[in-house]
Amino acid sequence: MTLAPELPRSLQWLNAPATTLHEQRGRIVAEARARVARLRDQDASMRRDLERWLPGDQREALRGIEANLETIGARLRTLASDAS
Numbered sequence: 001m002t003l004a005p006e007l008p009r010s011l012q013w014l015n016a017p018a019t020t021l022h023e024q025r026g027r028i029v030a031e032a033r034a035r036v037a038r039l040r041d042q043d044a045s046m047r048r049d050l051e052r053w054l055p056g057d058q059r060e061a062l063r064g065i066e067a068n069l070e071t072i073g074a075r076l077r078t079l080a081s082d083a084s
Helices: 009-015 021-053 056-083
Strands: none
Touching: 021 056
């Protein structure tokens, strides 16, 4: 009989046999990359749904906002690289 609840799937690697720090880091990096890929896919899917459901004028406004955010982000990245 175990008293501790079962770990969520994202933490299953904690139950793996003891390994080196390098191996653990590699597992964590792989898990993080998998999560990022999954979240990017979900984000793209949600954005497609949002665009499909919005009326035309709101869809155009959203595209304008996103374009402005891209421009601001690019400018901030340039400023940050120039500062370093």
